[in-house]
Amino acid sequence: MVDDNKTPESLVSKEINVIEGAQLDARPVPTLDEPDLPHGMLGRVLVKLNIAQNGASVVIKSALFFVLIAFLPLLVLCIFQGTALPGSVKVPLLGDAITLSRLLLVAPILMLSDLLTRPWLIKVAEHFLGTFIEAEDVDDYKSMFKGVFMIRNSVLIDGCLFVLAFVSSIFQASMVVALDISSWQLVGIHSHPVLSIPGWWNAAISQPLFRFVILSWSFDYLLWVYFLFKVSRFKLKVIATHPDGAGGLAFVSVAQTPFCVSAFALSAAISSVVAHAVLYTHMKLQSFTNLGIVFLALMLLIFVGPLVVFTPTLLRTKLKSVFSFGALCHEMSTLFAAKWLVPRAEGDPKILDSADSSALADLNSSYVTMSSMRPFIFNHKFVMTFAVASALPALPLVATVMPLKDILMQILKALT
Known part of the structure; x- marks a missing residue:
């Protein structure tokens, strides 16, 4: 005889209860206070100057501000110099694929991508907290989350990235001068070429700002990767089914x-x-x-x-x-x-x-x-x-x- 307490139906019901108990316990779902995630040095400057408020406007106006500072002066200077369009030099500004892509495409996209990635970052952090983190680990998880992303609030970090961006741009200026090709960045190509006025602006302002955007984005992404690594160290309530x-x-x-x-x-x-x-x-x-x-x-x-x-x-x-x-x-x-799967009598259950x-x-x-x-x-x-x-x-x-x-x-x- 089969024990009624160990029928196939009761076993599945018991297993389902165990799974549901592991996934959805009775404790209240904790909430995660969204930190004031910073938008970098450029965003802080715009906020202090009352040019933008916290939120999406900081990101959008930071990208616009970058284009106005990094590219627009180059365009104006090259127009006055006569090197914006093909003709006087082999590589005019509007034919320079590297400069155009960096200042009008790469940097603005990386800055604006924050509008896509930031909301998902918060959703992931909250979903981990509400579904996968054990009750006894909630406080540790919240502390970890805040600690990881508050690193980005450090003015020292921004300062180091800013200095690194400018120092690395010095080497690029030397490489441009060494190139044996007429360009909007150079004057006197046939005898002792030196940087032109737009070339100096590019070397001193545009390219350092571009590198700063790259370094800032890279640092932010590394923090996200570090957050995922820290989460993976917790005992997560993963369900195989x-x-x-x-x-x-x-x-x-x-x-x-x-x-x-x-x-x-x-x-x-x-x-x-x-x-x-x-x-x-x-x-x-x-x-x-x-x-x-x-x-x-x-x-x-x-x-x-x-x-x-x-x-x-x-x-x-x-x-x-x-x-x-x-x-x-x-x-x-x-x-x-x-x-x-045994012989059954006529009156037995079907x-x-x-x-x-x-x-x-x-x-x-x-x-x-x-x-x-x-x-x-x-x-x-x-x-x-x-x-x-x-x-x-x-x-x-x-x-x-x-x-x-x-x-x-x-x-x-x-x-x-």
Whole structure:
């Protein structure tokens, strides 16, 4: 005789209660006070000058302010100098792919990308707190969150980044003077070339500001990566049967996806250097193939690699669940066989009137979901999103040696 307390239906009900208890306990869901995440030195200056208020206006006006300071004076000076358009020099300002992409595309996109990434950062932090952090770890988690991102409030950090940006620009000015090519940045190209007035502005103001934006964004992104690493050290309530195939952690990859805009911007910076070399030094595009492969791998390492910190948690959870669910499925299948796969009298209950078969199917479905759990919180489409975003700026260059139709077909094939 089968014990009524150990029927297949009761076992599944018990397992579901255990899972739900682990996922949704009775304690009130804690809240996470959103810190006053700073917008960097430029944003602080605009706020103090009452040019912008805290929020989205700081980001938008910071990007506009950057263009007004870094590019507009160059354009005006080059117009007066006569080097804005082709004719007087081989590399005019409006034909300088590197300068145009850096000042009008790369830096503004990186600054404006904060509007996309910041809200997701807060959502991820709150979701971890409300769903995955144990009750006894709540205070430690809040303290960690505040401590990590308040580092960005440091004026010392901004100062160091600012100095580093200006010091690194000195070497670029020396490289420009050493180039044997007529450019809007130089005068006296045939005898002792020196920086022109717009060249001095570019070396002293525009390029240092560009480097400061790059360094500031990089530092902010490193803080985000460090936050993910710190979270992965907590005991997270990961559920192997979660339908997202990542123990419930797939939301992190969703929040990481907006960074593909930043990947596009960084790739545009590199593509502009290649375009400049192809246009003005007559180098062949094919000679940059290895550089493109290395850069694409680097982009995937930067934007996809940090999510691997959750892989040990996923592997431990799956390994543990294989044994626990395996034992439960074995016990349930044994009870099901003992109850239904034996000779039965005419008056015995019919299997169609029992919930046992449905319970067995539900448990088997849970086991299949658990066994298909991925070792990573992302899938191949996530990886392809960053690969395409990183490769997109190079599309016009590649189109010069490969039909655009074939390129688009390859991209669509990779995304499907």
